[in-house]
Amino acid sequence: MxxxxxxxxxxxxxxxxxxxxxxxxxxxxxxxxxxxxxxxxxxxxxxxxxxxxxxxxxxxxxxxxxxxxxxxxxxxxxxxxxxxxxxxxxFMQVGSLSEEERANIDRQIRPANRDHSLEGLMAEASLMLSGVSRGAGIVIAAKSDPVLKHVEFIRLEPTKALAVLVGEHNQVENRVIDLPAGVTSSQLTEAANFLNAHLTGQTLPELRGELTRLKDQVQSELYALSQDLVERGLAVWSGDAEEGKPSQLIVRGRANLLHGLDETADLDRLRLLFDDLEKKDSLIEILDLAEKGPGVRIFIGSENKLFSLSGSSLIVAPYRDGEDKIIGAVGVIGPTRLNYSRIVPMVDYTAQLLARLSR
CATH class of the missing domain: 1.10.10.10 (Winged helix-like DNA-binding domain superfamily/Winged helix DNA-binding domain)
Incomplete structure (x- = not known):
């Protein structure tokens, strides 16, 4: 035949x-x-x-x-x-994971002492995938609008402050913002207290809308400089929160990619791969690649223009929230001789697990 x-x-x-x-x-x-x-x-x-x-x-x-x-x-x-x-x-036969393999992944990504933060889950997932492959495990989180739990402003110097935003799942974002001329430490505290008392429990876009609606109240409860400070801080956060854009990439197991590299050309290709992984546009493209298929996708060498110069393969799958919206991607990057039949079901199950744990 x-x-x-x-x-x-x-x-x-x-x-x-x-x-x-x-x-x-x-x-x-x-x-x-x-x-x-x-x-x-x-x-x-x-x-x-x-x-x-x-x-x-x-x-x-x-x-x-x-x-x-x-x-x-x-x-x-x-x-x-x-x-x-x-x-x-x-030719490739891809089977299902055994119950023992699934349980092992569950233990590595969700150990008993985990803080259950999204960043912690991502780190464990990428570490696990690097351990079962000859490549590097990657996990990307798409930028989302976090629900605020706490806001704080910390003075760094007379004209700058650190705005600290803590989300409901303990994710933390720090942003350095410019201070209006003459702002005092007490005004920084007053602005944070106002936000924590009136505006927490909402996403960033909701906060901006609420601030607009409460403008008269803000003016009565906060000095004008404090109001300016609040608006500056929210503008910085909201400006970064473009829907669907990756905000974080965690890579574990880069040392795996060094194995078996003897020639200068191989090392040069590896440097190109590492350079690609550091670029924000690369994260967006990986997420886009994952988005175009319902499950695990395999890109070999030059099939993926993102890593074509390094000659690497990419196995990637999206993970979704409770509303079936893609919130990130998980996968393995490595040499073209990856063990595809073993890694594909691992990536698939890891994506499903991250989707459940992220909800």
């Missing part, structure tokens, strides 16, 4: 059972060891009897299709990016 193949060159071909088996062995060997597999060793692994010369003929056909390539003269073969994509789509 033949298989329809769409390669990186957009050409179609049919693999017979022999070609299929040889191709599968080459890819599985690469995913396991990262090394090229030669015809002599491959002929010993096959369930059918084929000479090394016959195996080389099949390899040549697979190479013509763009599914494998030879990294060096007289060496074995490795899968191309198109070959890896074909393998993932046509």
């Amino acid at each position: 033949g298989f329809s193949v769409t390669t990186g060159r957009d050409s179609n071909a049919s693999l017979d059972d022999r070609s299929r088996e040889i191709f599968r062995r080459i890819v599985e060997s690469y995913l396991e060891t990262g090394e090229a597999l030669g015809s002599r060793n491959l002929s010993r692994l096959l369930p059918m009897s084929l000479s090394p010369a016959s195996v080389r003929n099949v390899m040549s056909d697979l190479e013509e299709l763009g599914l494998i390539y030879s990294p060096h003269i007289s060496a074995g073969r490795l899968p191309t990016e198109a070959g890896l994509r074909f393998f993932v789509d046509a």
Whole structure:
């Protein structure tokens, strides 16, 4: 029985059972060891009897299709990016996690001593994913409008103060704001007291609307400078809270990506990957990639323009709130020889778990 193949060159071909088996062995060997597999060793692994010369003929056909390539003269073969994509789509078997595996993930992301903050959950999730993969675990939280529990202003210098915002789930945001000329420490305290007494329990957009409605009361209860201070602080927070924009990325296991890197070119690609991860636009793009599919998505090498220069693979899934709105993404970034069949169900379950714990 033949298989329809769409390669990186957009050409179609049919693999017979022999070609299929040889191709599968080459890819599985690469995913396991990262090394090229030669015809002599491959002929010993096959369930059918084929000479090394016959195996080389099949390899040549697979190479013509763009599914494998030879990294060096007289060496074995490795899968191309198109070959890896074909393998993932046509050969890879993804099973469900066992109860023991699910329980192990639950323990790592929600230990007994956890403070249950979103940042803590993200850190544990990214650490767990880095531990089960050869790559780095990533978790992104989309910017949301937190419900305020406490507000405080701390003077840093005569013209600047630190505005501290604490959300209902103990998330903390600090912002440095400019102070109006002549503001006193007592006015900072008065502004914070006013907010905590009248405006907490609301999101930032709700706070701004409430402040507008209470403008006359603000003027009567606070000095004009204190009112100015309140408006400056809320403007800073609200200006940062663009809906759907990532506010935080946690990456664990970057050291995993250093394993097996001997060549300068590999190190240069790794530096490009790390640079990409530091950019705010990269976080937005990862979230957008996750948003475009209902479940786990796999991007291999240049399929994802974000990491195309570093030649990395990305396995990513969104997680959602109780209203089915995407509030973040979770995944693994690593070399193209990631253990896709093992990591995909891990990422899927982790996304579901974060969705439950974030509500």
